[in-house]
Amino acid sequence: MDDEALANLVRDRARRRCEYCQLPQTFSSARFQIDHIIAQQHGGKTVASNLAFACLADNNHKGPNLAGIDPKTGKRTWLFHPRRQKWASHFRWQGPVLIGRTAVGRATIAVMAMNLPHRIAQRAALIAEGVFPPRT
């Protein structure tokens, strides 16, 4: 599979939504990116099972990180793995605020700065329009 076919697969599989914060690409001015879940720096391969579709904010904050600190317990934990874990098991919405249901969810929210004020404000605006969160 060439790079473009792989990128299309990842984008379509994610239904053009960020696999971390669920933001649809259509509501972002910045192009979403193909994220290496396990970064190439750590030996992660460019294969469908290691790729996720991610918004610029999440991808930038994640960088090559694999783990974070659960703010509730102070313990180190892996970040959310969109291929191996179910989103709804680790996250839930409280209005426009993303809540971690688990240590993985909480650490991921912290590392990716998913509840920065401008991100919450954007979600609140989309909720007011009736277009977020996406109905799965």
Ligand SMILES: [Zn+2]
């Ligand atoms: Zn995102």
